Amino acid sequence: MRRGWSLLIKKLKAILIESIRAALSALNFPEMDFTLAPPKAEKFGDISTNIALLLSKDLSQPPLDIAEIIAETLKKEKLNHIDDITVSPPGFINFLIDASFYQNSIITILEKNDQYGRGGTGKDKTANVEFVSANPTGPLTVGHGRNAVLGDTVANILEWHGFHVTREYYYNDAGQQMQILGESVSARYFELIGKENEFPENGYQGKYIVEIARNIYEALGNDISKNDPRFRTEAEKIIFEKIKTSLDKLGIYFDQFTKEKTFYETGAIKQLLEDLKSKDLIYEKEGATWLKATALGRKQDRVFIKSSGEPTYRLPDTAYHREKISRGFNLIVDIFGADHTDSYPDILAALAALDLKTDHIRVLLYQFVTLLRKGEKVKMSTRKGEFVTLDNLLTETGSDVVRYFFIMRSMNSHLDFDLDLAKDQSENNPVYYLQYAHARICNIIKHGLTAKYEFTKDFDSNLLTHNDELKLMRQLVYFPQVMETVLETLEPQGIANYLQELAAQFHKFYGKCRVITDNISLSRARLGLVSSVRIVLSSGLSILGISAPERM
RNA sequence: GCCCCGGUAGCUCAACUGGACAGAGCAUCGCCCUUCUAAGGCGAGGGUUACAGGUUCGAGUCCUGUCCGGGGUACCA
Known part of the structure; x- marks a missing residue:
């Protein structure tokens, strides 16, 4: 019931950590704490670890070599939802998560609706x-x-x-x-x-x-x-x-x-x-x-x-x-x-x-x-x-x-x-960027209805394979993590940054991928995607106490 | 004097808490609406992250010192 996305990615992470640990022990490398975090650039995949960089000193070997060895070991076993493992300088090991992981995640979001991303930390x-x-x-x-x-x-x-x-x-x-x-x-x-x-x-x-x-x-x-x-x-x-x-x-x-x-x-x-x-x-x-x-x-x-x-x-x-x-x-x-x-x-x-x-x-x-x-x-x-x-x-x-x-x-x-710029700033305030994304989605859904493409939860998410679709889904998957971090730091700014990025991904997607087309099954799948974007935008805005308009 | 918070593109600010070539929005200059909202997208220019050292495989981020701005150092709140 309260298994949200958190659990999905956490599970994936836990599996990766477990696998890396196993690889380390198989290779007789010392045990060590390491990070597993999303890399900055897209080309490095979805999750990266710095373990090889950390081991370099103890093993007195170049980190890049260590990374190769670990990566080879990991590749031997089939890891769930991992498409590829690469190594990049100075010694990061990168994991590419497969599309199905993300495609499944939007199903979860639609099911959870406004409960998506909530943790149980404060329960009772x-x-x-x-x-x-x-x-x-x-x-x-x-x-x-x-x-x-x-x-x-x-x-x-x-x-x-x-x-x-x-x-x-x-x-x-x-x-x-x-x-x-x-x-x-x-x-x-x-x-x-x-x-x-x-x-x-x-x-x-x-x-x-x-x-x-x-x-x-x-x-x-x-x-x-x-x-x-x-x-x-x-x-x-x-x-x-x-x-x-x-x-x-x-x-x-x-x-x-x-x-x-x-x-x-x-x-x-x-x-x-x-x-x-x-x-x-x-x-x-x-x-x-x-x-x-x-x-x-x-x-x-x-x-x-x-x-x-x-x-x-x-x-x-x-x-x-x-x-x-x-x-x-x-x-x-x-x-x-x-x-x-x-x-x-x-x-x-x-x-x-x-x-x-x-x-x-x-x-x-x-x-x-x-x-x-x-x-x-x-x-x-x-x-x-x-x-x-x-x-x-x-x-x-x-x-x-x-x-x-x-x-x-x-x-x-x-x-x-600056009071003189207050009004001017308000006209190009970044908040409209977020609200506009929400309004655009609402309009698409409405347009889908008039085109007789009523959105239902019965669609094939595997059709969402466009690069901008994957990037958008990846952003959606970050949401619970962001909310967890914000709970720790109590710095709401993190939500604003996240939503800004989500809206940006959506606007890019909008430019590249048309939702309502002659292709009925693709249209349905994309309606599912934008609907889940709408859910997260709406949740984020409501936490910030900002309205999520259906039209602007 | 001492303590706290800042110093990042011309301006306002980010940077997932030590990671990969530091990113957005304004502003400037191009391009894209007979197709779901152009409050949008694409591209260009713009940086020695105040300065000097140090730690580290790796620093905007950590440690030391200096400079600048704000706050505190009240028998004000």
């Missing part, structure tokens, strides 16, 4: 992905967009592999930021009703604050006192609605919102301090409360509670993670911006000191988005009201483009975003 397991987690002090920026898309896609990847995923948004509703937000709204409110009021020094200067103040004025009238808590709570509510609307446009929804305040109310923070204290990891200095991080292998101690009595964010964050651990997830993923690089290890260290398991926590750090306008950097600051919102970007380009744009490059790389 739970995962928590915390992302966005922006404090409700302003609209989401382009930078938050990177976080949002990354987190949601990682969650999709986990779900693909069977994990039951909780998407979680954690935010700070207790600290100084929200305090300042309230004061900013209050100041704008009094400005609005004509009473001169001093704007807080660190206040939020964005226009949206004025709008919120107007909302409050319209809803609650003009006799509110300066320190009324509703300035803060109303602002939080309104901003949160905006944030949710933006995320909604990206198709991102959360299962749980967790407020920092909770951890004060439940006593979790107090408890945490006590527990750390009993481990002698907390001390007082200069009126502040410190975490003895140096005792945990960190470079410096950190303040947990300022001398003003306010905690720093590390304290509630630690309590929050402790609570997340207690919920028993098999995997916990945090999506953080590069500014957290130096802070999350403190949190993990503190948790480990409390004898909590932390090795199932994966922290994904993404580098910042730099915005360019007319070649100049736009410095973003929510507080100063200088930012480009995610909404702006979405209305200009659309969800599919934004999602693809944020996922197609490595999270470890800085992202230069």
Whole structure:
């Protein structure tokens, strides 16, 4: 039932490894770990091994000679699905997989449909992905967009592999930021009703604050006192609605919102301090409360509670993670911006000191988005009201483009975003290349119907022998492997690269091989092929959260 | 100063985690629509993978140093 392709190629690989091992022992060569991987160039076949290169030193013989000897030995036994074995400099042994292997594989894909390529790794397991987690002090920026898309896609990847995923948004509703937000709204409110009021020094200067103040004025009238808590709570509510609307446009929804305040109310923070204290990891200095991080292998101690009595964010964050651990997830993923690089290890260290398991926590750090306008950097600051919102970007380009744009490059790389080119880029965005392939296939299938070639699973896949057909099928066969790799690395970019290649193979095939022709049986077989391409494209796009249009 | 992430074609980025002659898209220049969608295909040009060493049969990838960009090094988040 859950034997997908993975198993097919794995089986093939296992057989090859077994055969190579047998050959080694027959030849009295030492045992050694070696790789078995697809080569770069087509002419080297489908799978290559470097075993001869590795043996060269021990045997003090040229790798090419060793490769020949091993290849000859392997050729003596008939290996299933292997058409040919060749040797190429500097000493690779290449295996050519026969067409029937690939032809059979598309039957598997059609049978599995949207289950094709799913592993069972996460079956009966739970995962928590915390992302966005922006404090409700302003609209989401382009930078938050990177976080949002990354987190949601990682969650999709986990779900693909069977994990039951909780998407979680954690935010700070207790600290100084929200305090300042309230004061900013209050100041704008009094400005609005004509009473001169001093704007807080660190206040939020964005226009949206004025709008919120107007909302409050319209809803609650003009006799509110300066320190009324509703300035803060109303602002939080309104901003949160905006944030949710933006995320909604990206198709991102959360299962749980967790407020920092909770951890004060439940006593979790107090408890945490006590527990750390009993481990002698907390001390007082200069009126502040410190975490003895140096005792945990960190470079410096950190303040947990300022001398003003306010905690720093590390304290509630630690309590929050402790609570997340207690919920028993098999995997916990945090999506953080590069500014957290130096802070999350403190949190993990503190948790480990409390004898909590932390090795199932994966922290994904993404580098910042730099915005360019007319070649100049736009410095973003929510507080100063200088930012480009995610909404702006979405209305200009659309969800599919934004999602693809944020996922197609490595999270470890800085992202230069040229606003002037944003729209231009969106018109020749590579995401359309993928979607176009999908739409083309849908159209072919439709065309087949009008030509009375209804696609059925009853066709002869052995008719698919054209070189472009084989290349296309080979690409389809890689898919489960790609999904496995991505599960390990949690770098969604690999999917984008793969789909790009798959679409390219399809477009080439399309140029060379006509699907619907007078040759009925060939037409049926090719319909089977393009249908399986459609399945994989559709799966890949849905994992990326991108639509797979039937026409464009 | 120290720590983290980058530096690859004119521009934006890949490169299956150490493999074979480093690949795409934009941009430039050719060619291909009376035939399933030209948002496509085919071809040309464009590179000392920042630099210098080292490890290895083999380095864009690993180690050391230098330079450049970003982030951190807060009783900000």
